[in-house]
Amino acid sequence: MIAILAISTFLDTLCWRHTVHRLETVAHTAIATARKNGWVVNTTPSHRGGWPFGAWVELDRLDATHPASSGAPYDAGWAAEHLRLGGSWPFLLGAELPVSLTGHQAARLVLNNAILTFVTADLQIRFKNPQDLCFSVSQLKLAFSGHWPDKQIFAKNLSGRLIRFPEALAGATRLGIDAKAADLSGFPLPYGASVDLHQMHLALALTASDASTELSLLDPSSYGRLLLQDASASPASTNSRIILSGAMALPSRNGTLTLTVIQWQTLADRLLAQPEIESHLAPDLQVALRKALEKTSTRQARNGQPLSMAIPVVNGEILPDTQAFSALFNGKAPLP
Structure with a gap:
């Protein structure tokens, strides 16, 4: 019995290390791609978690801004807290990659003096592939300002x-x-x-x-x-x-x-x-x-x-x- 537990723990740890490494690669690639596309991205150091019931990589905070330019005439920003890439083993064994953001989240898009702001606190995202994602959130506030009349929608x-x-x-x-x-x-x-x-x-x-x-x-x-x-x-x-x-x-x-x-x-x-x-x-x-x-x-x-x-x-x-x-x-x- 002890031998079975030892083998199970070893395999779980091995799988956890492999999965965490893959998740870190995904996170680093996403940040590098964003920077290549004109975004300024700052994050806190990532840390690993989830063992033995899953695997994930977490960031306590992420700030990203995109200043307007001649080639990209929009100004955008995103501030996220408690971002987790990964999850429990049942989710990771499927075809989707889960991302959860449990802290305060705010995003803003400015285009032609029209300002659109998104605010939420519990965003869940599941990537089927880089081009296909599903999302869910229990509450979301949309705020319109600038060129638009000031308005809030919940x-x-x-x-x-x-x-x-x-x-x-x-x-x-x-x-x-x-x-x-x-x-x-x-x-x-x-x-x-x-x-x-x-x-x-x-x-x-x-x-x-x-x-x-x-x-x-x-x-x-x-x-x-x-x-x-x-x-x-x-x-x-x-x-x-x-x-x-x-x-x-x-x-x-x-x-x-x-x-x-x-x-x-x-x-x-x-x-x-x-x-x-x-x-x-x-x-x-x-x-x-x-x-x-x-x-x-x-x-x-x-x-x-x-x-x-x-x-x-x-x-x-x-x-x-x-x-x-x-x-x-x-x-x-x-x-x-």
């Missing part, structure tokens, strides 16, 4: 997948994102209003531009087209569902989106109850909305077909066609 139980194809040919997918969140608080609406959403889903793809292979994935000029496959969510405390899909050319940010609203009557009731929204609606549209709501006041009518229409996007601005809405609700177009 996401709960956010998870998803990110696929990268840095060498994609022009017109092919270079970056793909599929994400979902249980709750999204403070989502901005036009005219300064906001709404809380639940069961959010986002699926999009960015295609490569002609010069994409020479540019960073964070450089917007590396993309030629945005394909919005699905952006959907339900306003809190309603059975309504808002769905957006469509495409937009880049960098012009011109295109067309298709808006579909399931149980639109409930959503219209709530919008008309918000003075900051109602005051910006054209008077004829307000009248048309109220008449349409009166016609569909019964439960059976409100469970009818969804509302669906095309909406133009010009220079990144969504421009609802109020005349089309008015015609729709006044009965000059088929009412769902």
Whole structure:
């Protein structure tokens, strides 16, 4: 029995040393690649752990910054605490490489005077390969500032997948994102209003531009087209569902989106109850909305077909066609 335990301990130690060495190589390669791509990376000394139940390499702190330059017109930064590469043996025996960040994490991206900040404390990442990763976080704060109006959005139980194809040919997918969140608080609406959403889903793809292979994935000029496959969510405390899909050319940010609203009557009731929204609606549209709501006041009518229409996007601005809405609700177009 003692001999079996001794052999088991020896093999476990041997496997631990081999795995830790491999993880250290992965970490050093990632840092070296980041520095080669213009990032300034500073870390605390790494230390090993996990034996006998697993293997990992830990960093107490990592700070990375990317100053803007003529070849990379964006400024970015990332500050991470308690970064662990690796995990227990059951996770390491699979095909994925786990990364956990249990401390305070903050990332910032500055582009054309628009500032986007991410803050979280419990990010989990699983690499299937260098181009394919899955992520999850229980809470995430997004802050918009600078060129954008100051706004904060809070996401709960956010998870998803990110696929990268840095060498994609022009017109092919270079970056793909599929994400979902249980709750999204403070989502901005036009005219300064906001709404809380639940069961959010986002699926999009960015295609490569002609010069994409020479540019960073964070450089917007590396993309030629945005394909919005699905952006959907339900306003809190309603059975309504808002769905957006469509495409937009880049960098012009011109295109067309298709808006579909399931149980639109409930959503219209709530919008008309918000003075900051109602005051910006054209008077004829307000009248048309109220008449349409009166016609569909019964439960059976409100469970009818969804509302669906095309909406133009010009220079990144969504421009609802109020005349089309008015015609729709006044009965000059088929009412769902």
